[in-house]
């Protein structure tokens with residue numbers, strides 16, 4: 001079967017591919033510790049599940065409006081006011097099937113063939129492919145571990161051309177855990193104010209998994225809200241990855257464009273999930289803080305254990321639930337007949353030798369690093385790091 005050139009331009013999602021591979025090995029009876037996919041290991045809080053059960057009983061079983069039920073969009077506006085001090089009207093919100101669809105919707109709504117989209121690296125694996133899907137050109141700006149994986153205003157200024165349509169900024173970051181402070185965002189905003197054609201796609205899905213203080217959004221910087229597509233959702237903060245609810249809050253024209261697009265290819269997301277998401281936003285917020293505390297404890301644990309492995313260079317993440325060590329000192333080293341040449345080789349070696357699933361940095365635009373998700377139990381973290389250390393010691 002001849003598939004479209006558009007499809008052939010895409011790579012499969014490396015995070016999902018590694019997670020599937022690890023599930024297959026587990027099904028064969030191999031004791032794999034999965035640090036590959038990024039999703040909370042907690043169950044959805046009970047009060048949210050109850051709201052979903054009630055929605056089923058009350059027959060919320062029909063098509064919702066394309067941008068989502070009004071009570072959900074109002075709850076999102078209230079959340080944005082309460083937590084971010086940002087004023088939006090429900091007409092500016094479009095709820096989609098997860099933050100993933102929300103990001104992709106915005107890219108498809110903005111980008112023409114050949115338009116450039118600036119993506120700081122390391123980046124979340126799907127961004128460049130989403131830009132390619134829209135016939136755009138990803139422009140990668142590299143920020144290594146020595147700059148705590150964050151781009152500077154000077155780098156941003158140098159990357160902007162007349163063809164630049166958007167900047168995708170993810171903070172707290174997947175895969176590095178880096179968090180842009182309000183002052184750092186202001187530095188980037190000062191550059192962007194000189195280039196009014198550039199829209200910021202601000203992916204804030206890890207907002208609540210922040211270890212350094214209050215979340216800062218670039219939409220709060222002067223003049224930026226009018227050109228920011230703010231992305232967020234319930235997947236990470238409320239342990240609701242499978243419910244598939246995310247949203248974009250955007251200037252009205254863009255929200256209308258996203259609404260038109262979504263109306264032609266997915267319609268509004270699952271009705272029952274939307275009702276559960278209302279409860280997530282308006283109900284008891286204590287579970288969010290409890291989960292953040294657990295992630296913080298695990299972060300401290302994994303950072304300490306990773307630092308004990310010689311050959312790794314490790315940053316101290318400020319948010320999200322990933323550690324992204326530099327492992328390139330192992331490139332060129334071998335165990336038996338296997339030689340490690342890239343971070344993907346390294347991740348495959350860890351999977352096969354240590355039975356720990358991680359993701360190589362190549363598909364995050366950072367071929368010297370690899371990603372571990374520590375959204376798992378302390379015991380799993382300790383055992384995984386013991387195995388990784390042992391596997392590393394075999395590399396000569």
Ligand code: PMP
Pocket residue numbers: 038097098099100101124170173174203205233234235241244245246
């Ligand atoms: N953005 C980032 C940075 C992510 O890591 C993810 C992965 N969950 C998403 C968006 C997509 O989130 P969702 O599950 O809500 O689609």
Ligand code: GLU
Pocket residue numbers: 013015016036037038039100124125126174
């Ligand atoms: N965002 C998560 C991750 O990076 C989930 C998988 C995905 O959608 O890519 O692992």
